[in-house]
Amino acid sequence: MDMKRNYYEDVQLFSSGVIVFWFSILIIALGVYPFVVKNYYVYMANYMAINIIVAIGLNLLVGYTGQISLGHAGFFAIGAYGTVILMAKAHLPFLLALPLASLVAALFGFLLGLPALRLEGPYLSIATLGFGLTITQVIGRISLFGGRQGLHTPELTIGPWHLNTDRDFYYLLITITVLLTLAARNIVKTRVGRAFIAIRDADIAAETMGVNLLYYKTLAFAVSAFYTGIAGGLYAFVLRFIEPEMFTLLMSIIFLAMVVVGGLGSILGSIAGACLLSWLDLELRNILSIPYLGEWLEALSKSYFSITGVSNIQFIVYGLIMVMIMLFEPLGIYGFWIRTKIYWKTWPF
Numbered sequence: 001m002d003m004k005r006n007y008y009e010d011v012q013l014f015s016s017g018v019i020v021f022w023f024s025i026l027i028i029a030l031g032v033y034p035f036v037v038k039n040y041y042v043y044m045a046n047y048m049a050i051n052i053i054v055a056i057g058l059n060l061l062v063g064y065t066g067q068i069s070l071g072h073a074g075f076f077a078i079g080a081y082g083t084v085i086l087m088a089k090a091h092l093p094f095l096l097a098l099p100l101a102s103l104v105a106a107l108f109g110f111l112l113g114l115p116a117l118r119l120e121g122p123y124l125s126i127a128t129l130g131f132g133l134t135i136t137q138v139i140g141r142i143s144l145f146g147g148r149q150g151l152h153t154p155e156l157t158i159g160p161w162h163l164n165t166d167r168d169f170y171y172l173l174i175t176i177t178v179l180l181t182l183a184a185r186n187i188v189k190t191r192v193g194r195a196f197i198a199i200r201d202a203d204i205a206a207e208t209m210g211v212n213l214l215y216y217k218t219l220a221f222a223v224s225a226f227y228t229g230i231a232g233g234l235y236a237f238v239l240r241f242i243e244p245e246m247f248t249l250l251m252s253i254i255f256l257a258m259v260v261v262g263g264l265g266s267i268l269g270s271i272a273g274a275c276l277l278s279w280l281d282l283e284l285r286n287i288l289s290i291p292y293l294g295e296w297l298e299a300l301s302k303s304y305f306s307i308t309g310v311s312n313i314q315f316i317v318y319g320l321i322m323v324m325i326m327l328f329e330p331l332g333i334y335g336f337w338i339r340t341k342i343y344w345k346t347w348p349f
Contacts, residue, residue, distance in 0.1 A: 013182065030174050034167045042166045046238050048278040049177040050231045055258040055270040056184045057227025062256065063264035064188055065220040066200030067116050068125045070252045071132030075225040077247035078105040078135065079232025081145050084242065088154050089144075094237075095158060102229030108135075109225025113218035132252050140244035150243025153236050163237075173234055180227060185267050187223070196220055197265075228255075250315075254281070257318055261325055263334030272333040280317055 013019075034042045054072065061067050082101025086092045092100070108131075115127045139145045156163040163169045187193050195216045198206035207213050236242045254277065262273020329335040 034170050039166055042170050044279065044282055046166055046170055046173050047282065048275050049173050050235050050238065051258060051274040051278045052177055052271050053180055053231040054228050054255050055262060055274040056181060056267060057224040058255055059259045059264065059266070059270045060184060060187065060196065061220050061224035062259055063266065064193060064200060065196040065217065067217065067220060068121070069128040069224070070125050070249070070256065071112065071128035072228050072255045073247040073249065073251040074132035074135035075105045075109060075228035076232035076235070076251065077139060078108060079229030080236040080242050081139060081151070082229070083233030084151050084153050084236050085144065094156055098230060098233040101233050102226045105229030105232070106222040106226040109221040110218045113221030116217045116221065117214060129249065132249065136244050136247050146243070148244060150241060153240050156237050169237060176230065176234065180230065181267065181271070188267070192219070254318070257322060261321060261332050263332030266334040268337065269332050269334030276333065277318065284317060
């Protein structure tokens, strides 16, 4: 009989030889990937990895703790600008500047978590929305951050290695993504994760049982902001340039959409949702170049709409995907995975 005798058995990474085998295959595939695909797909993988980090961090807050946030673009901006400023002005190495900037984001997350003690639902959403909009405006008016002109990132070096290409940066980015994913998996399996889930399900009952709401709600915001700050610092070096107009309300909404589409309360769902919407975002930017479909959309826009609106078709697709998932599978992509796994376990019966 498979009986668990200790809660910390949940955090064991390799509980069977099968898991060791497939994890090894995954690591090998990730290592070989840049050598078998074009540079564009390496850039796409980098973009997906950054969004995976954000989605996992946001899911810890929204999916596991039940606190809605529409201000994560603000944490993303803090991570990006903080990393660049610490490297360019304080001359800190990247591997030190990145976590320090993320800790600053975590501090802002902790402060933003304080209103969560008295607010919930749409009221908390508006509070976090105000934070995200404020951060963007403040950054755009301070000369240290380059104002509206933005900042170019300094040269990225780690010891003797110069990371000048997408392929070079890929290995650093994937390593950080895998480590943060494993860390999040362990967080939700330990006492902290169980406290998060208890707050999500019934915060009054959780407090009655001894869960410190002040500590765990602010901790959830801080951890989520830390993850997003890490992603923001990495994003700056994928683009090599940052400016305030990049970190908009729409970015926060897309982050939340990744979590909802992938599946609330699921690490695997966060990864799936981030990969899907990242792929759609990049591919649908050039939708007019798609044979037949692009020509049809252009003709449709000339007849009934504005041709300039076709370039934003990805947001219509995002909306349709979320509506369909909410109608047919509220658990998101992770829900489809669960149903598929159950089906094949019981096939052909």
